[in-house]
Amino acid sequence: MNISRKKFITLFIISGFAFLFVVTSLLGTTGPRGFPQPPDSVLRTGSDSPIAWKSTLSTIILPIKIVLIGPVSPIIEVMRQDDPPPPFIGIILVFYWTILASIIYYILGKLKRS
Numbered sequence: 001m002n003i004s005r006k007k008f009i010t011l012f013i014i015s016g017f018a019f020l021f022v023v024t025s026l027l028g029t030t031g032p033r034g035f036p037q038p039p040d041s042v043l044r045t046g047s048d049s050p051i052a053w054k055s056t057l058s059t060i061i062l063p064i065k066i067v068l069i070g071p072v073s074p075i076i077e078v079m080r081q082d083d084p085p086p087p088f089i090g091i092i093l094v095f096y097w098t099i100l101a102s103i104i105y106y107i108l109g110k111l112k113r114s
Contacts, residue, residue: 005105012101013094016068020093023061027054072096 003011069076072092079089 005102008105009098009101012104013097016093016097017090019064019068023065027058067100068097069093 075092076089079092
């Protein structure tokens with residue numbers, strides 16, 4: 001790959017936060033730190049909306065959200081109930097996305113070499 005691992009991971013993390021913020025802003029009732037408020041779940045934001053386009057868009061982007069925040073969503077749900085200081089949820093997401101981006105970078109590098 002022509003991009004360094006550090007730059008790839010940085011772009012992946014920035015894109016992940018931008019995606020999460022935009023989706024939550026469009027589909028859900030945003031709470032503090034850009035996360036949905038308690039009536040909405042972290043993964044299914046907008047799925048119960050009476051507005052048809054919100055429900056459809058939520059269904060379309062669900063696979064992406066499952067990959068980006070699915071494994072850490074139980075931790076995020078528990079932390080949201082306890083109302084932690086703002087950086088804790090972001091730190092968990094950065095840690096998970098760093099691992100995910102490293103795996104994707106490795107797989108893409110292997111595919112390019114073969």
